[in-house]
Amino acid sequence: MSHSLLVVHVQIHVKPEHVDAFHQATLANARESVKEPGIARFDVMQDAEDPTRFVLVEAYRTPQAPAAHKETAHYLTWRDTVAPMMAEPRTSRKFVNRFPDDAGW
16 A cells, blocks of 8 residues: 555634734735645635634645645745744644545545
C-alpha cells in the first residue's frame, strides 16, 4: 500500500469579537494554501452552533508538505494575524486517509 494522505484537523476557538476578522484572514490563507502542490484540500469549517469555533481540514499529499506549508508567506501572515484572536491555543490531530483513495482527492 502506498503512503496515504496526511489529513490534519485543526481545532480553533476564537474570541467572539474577532470571529469576522478571523474568518476573513483564514479564507485568505486557505485560498493560497490550495495552490500549493503538496496540499490536496484545505477546508475551513465553522461550527453551526458556536460560531467562535472553527475546524481546518488540511489534506497533505506528501510527508514534507506540512513543513513546506509552514514556510509560506500566506501561512506566516495568517499565523501572526490570528494569534491575538485566539480564545485558547489551537490544537490539531493527524489522520491518515482511508477513503476515498488518494486519487479521489
